[in-house]
Amino acid sequence: MTAPLGLAALTVLDTPPLQHIDLAERHGFDTIGLRLLPAAPGTPAYPLHEDPTALDELVRRLADSPIEVFDLEIIRIGADFDPGHYVPLLEAGAxxxxxxxxxGGDDRDRARLTDSYARLAELCGHYGIVASLEFMPWTAVPDAKAAVEIVSQADGPARSVLVDALHVDRSSTTVEDLAAIPREWLHYAQMCDGSDPVPNDDGELIRQAREERLVPGTGGIDLRGIWATLPDGLPVSIELPNEPLRQRMGDDAWLDTIVSATRRMITPKLTV
Structure with a gap:
């Protein structure tokens, strides 16, 4: 089964949503991801939920395109989390x-984080959107086991764990941990490669995750091993920010390169 390919927000974060669709159409993507809320203060985002005119324009553009919106970013669960604050975002997403x-899980109080996630998942379910909890080694959800423990306490169809290849490689997560994630909780996975050796401090882990991911097959991550553990045909979001390479190659050559490399990586090798 051929997995749908998505052009993640972070890969072309300086590209507004309408142009994001143009790039996806030209380079063989099936879906896009949009960042409506910033991952960190001062970083780019496109708050369509606060701009009815821009949202209407994007809805019209999507109606004339084979490209679909797959995922939105990013809801961060902190100590003062209130899921009701995100109703406008979810309405726009719908x-x-x-x-x-x-x-993302930022609340170090595990019981409170778990309760907040459950309330968010319940809310997301009303909009037909899953709440994909991403484990990242520098957060309060550092690995796949932690994500499963938190998501298991929620109810309903919106429960979801997001697997990012970079975070699998840089956390304590094993392929056995990935295999233990209930298949119905896996809705998509993020693809990239990463440097070898792995950085040993959170600051560099975060910098590389946001700025210096590598083309699949050019780093040290066991991507074939990871994808062999995930369900066949699981949608793939190519999350691959690397501005030096992108600027040197230009958007067209860059996107063609990462699409081709991803296709090669997720296509099962035939045995003779």
Whole structure:
């Protein structure tokens, strides 16, 4: 089964949503991801949920395109989390046809974080959107086991764990941990490669995750091993920010390169 390919927000974060669709159409993507809320203060985002005119324009553009919106970013769960604050984002996501919203866990109080995630998942379910909790080694959800423990306490169809190849490689997560994630909780996975050796401090881990991911097959991550553990045909979001390479190659050559490399990586090798 051929996995749908998505052009993640972070790969072309300086590109507004309308032009993001143009790039996806030209380079063989099936879906896009949009960042409506910033991952960190001062970083780029496109708050369509606060701009009805821009949202209407994007809905019209999608109606004339084979490209679909798959995921929205990013809801961060902190100590003062209130899921009701994100109703406008989810309403916009429903209009766009989004399937998932990426969720980061920042609350170090595990019981409170678990309760907040459950309340968010319940809310997301009303909009037909899954709450994809992403484990990242520098956050309060550092690995796949932690994500499963938190998501298991929620109810309903919106429960979801997001697997990012970079975070698998840089956390304590094993392929056995990936295999233990209930298949119905896996809605998409993020693809990239990463440097070898792995950085040994959080600051460099975060910098590389946001700025210096590598083309699949050019780094040290066991991508074939990871994808062999995930369900066949699982949608793939190519999350691959690397501005030096992108600027040197230009958007067209850059996107063609990462699409081709991803296709090669997720296509099962035939045995003779």
């Amino acid at each position: 209009r766009l046809g989004a399937k998932a919203v990426l969720v």
